[in-house]
Structure formats: C-alpha cells, structure tokens
Amino acid sequence: xxEKIRHPRAKRKLPIVLDLSEVxxxxxxxxxxxxxxxxMITYSxxxxxxxxxxxxxxxxxxxxxxxxITQGKGGKDRYSILSQRTLEHLRQYWRKYHPKEWLFPxxxxxxxxxxxxxxxxxxxxxxxxxxxxxxxxxxxxxxxATHLIEAGTSLHHVQLLLGHRSPTTTTVYLHVSRLNLAQVxxxxxxxxxxxx
Numbered sequence: 234x235x236e237k238i239r240h241p242r243a244k245r246k247l248p249i250v251l252d253l254s255e256v257x258x259x260x261x262x263x264x265x266x267x268x269x270x271x272x273m274i275t276y277s278x279x280x281x282x283x284x285x286x287x288x289x290x291x292x293x294x295x296x297x298x299x300x301x302i303t304q305g306k307g308g309k310d311r312y313s314i315l316s317q318r319t320l321e322h323l324r325q326y327w328r329k330y331h332p333k334e335w336l337f338p339x340x341x342x343x344x345x346x347x348x349x350x351x352x353x354x355x356x357x358x359x360x361x362x363x364x365x366x367x368x369x370x371x372x373x374x375x376x377x378a379t380h381l382i383e384a385g386t387s388l389h390h391v392q393l394l395l396g397h398r399s400p401t402t403t404t405v406y407l408h409v410s411r412l413n414l415a416q417v418x419x420x421x422x423x424x425x426x427x428x429x
Contacts, residue, residue: 248375249368250409256376262361268354270319270326271337274300275351275370277316279377279394282348282370288336290327295320302396311396378403382410 251259256276263269275285278300292301298315323336332338335345355370366372374395381391392403 247409248379248405249366249372250379251364251366251368251372251376253376253380255362255364255366256373258362259355259358259364263354263358265354266322266326266329267337268358270322271346271351271354272358272373273316273319273322276373276377277319278313279374279381280313281374282351285351286337286346286348288345289334290332290336293320293323293336309396311393313394375406375409378406379409382406 260269260272263272271285274280274288275282280288280300280302284302287303288300289303292303293315294301295315298317298320299312300315302311302313304310333342337346338344339346339350352370355373359368378391378395381394382388388400388403388407391406392400395403397403
C-alpha cells in the first residue's frame with residue numbers, strides 16, 4: 234500500500250532574474266580584470282559557476298564564437314555562445330595574466346578557481362552595485378535564458394545552450410519573461426479615475 238502513495242509535488246519557485254541594466258551595473262563596478270571576465274562569460278554564455286570554474290583555454294573557440302562546456306551537469310558536454318564583447322575582454326585578461334591550462338586558475342596554478350570564489354566575487358559586485366534582489370551567481374544563468382527569450386530566441390535553442398535534458402525545465406523562463414506580459418495592460422490603467 235505504501236508504494237502506491239504518491240509523493241507530494243515538489244514546490245517550484247520561479248527564478249530571480251536581473252534586468253539587463255543590473256547586469257551592466259555589476260560589470261561596471263567590477264574593476265578587477267579577472268573578476269570581470271568571470272562574470273562576463275558566466276552571464277553571456279549562461280554557465281553554472283562550476284562550469285565557469287572548470288573552463289580551459291582550449292574551450293574558447295574564437296573562430297566559431299563558441300564556448301565548449303566539458304562534463305557539465307549530468308556529465309554532458311555542450312556548446313554555448315561566445316559574445317564578441319566577452320571575447321575582447323578575455324583577450325585583455327589573457328594578455329595580463331597569461332593563464333596556461335585553466336582559463337581561471339586558482340591560488341595554485343595547477344588548480345582551477347573554485348565555485349565558492351566565483352560566488353563570493355559575485356556577492357561583492359552585487360553589494361557594490363546596490364542590487365537588493367536575493368540573487369546568487371546562478372542568477373546570471375537565469376538572466377541569460379530570460380533575456381534570450383525576451384529577444385525572441387526559440388525555447389529549443391535556449392534549451393540547447395543551457396544543456397537542459399527536458400524542454401519542460403526551460404519553460405520556466407517563459408513565466409519570468411516580459412515578452413508576452415509587456416503587451417498586457419493592468420485593468421487599473423484602463424479604469425476611468427473617479428473625481429474625489
């Protein structure tokens with residue numbers, strides 16, 4: 234009998250999303266070249282912090298304008314887009330730091346930067362930018378997906394870029410996108426104001 238009892242449905246919370254101007258303010262307050270490069274590629278390619286941390290120099294394909302993500306969540310490899318602006322900043326970063334294997338080496342050159350370090354530099358930038366939303370570094374990934382949908386990118390392409398196995402996982406971004414909601418007017422704005 235116990236086996237037939239259904240598990241309660243897990244509560245699904247909508248992700249926190251930063252406005253594009255908030256993303257720009259995060260980047261504007263980040264003056265450290267390496268830290269800015271980390272935030273830029275995390276947002277502009279829709280990466281998880283662990284994926285950013287494990288990027289290698291060879292994962293940046295400037296000819297195809299792609300980023301190769303090796304062994305992402307679920308042990309899957311995938312490609313995401315590389316923004317021109319991020320590539321230009323990565324070139325500046327490379328000229329100054331000359332990383333050898335890992336794109337973002339940790340304290341020891343043979344180790345990559347930790348996800349924790351990326352989270353901490355995000356929190357520092359968020360505080361400096363005066364962003365009060367309960368955002369984490371993963372919010373950059375949510376923002377990437379939402380901004381793509383708002384720009385008219387198909388759900389299928391967003392799913393591929395994020396590496397989601399199921400399209401259902403990606404549809405959550407339709408709920409936070411302003412694409413359709415922007416066309417809806419509040420009934421209060423249509424109401425005739427009463428003269429008091």
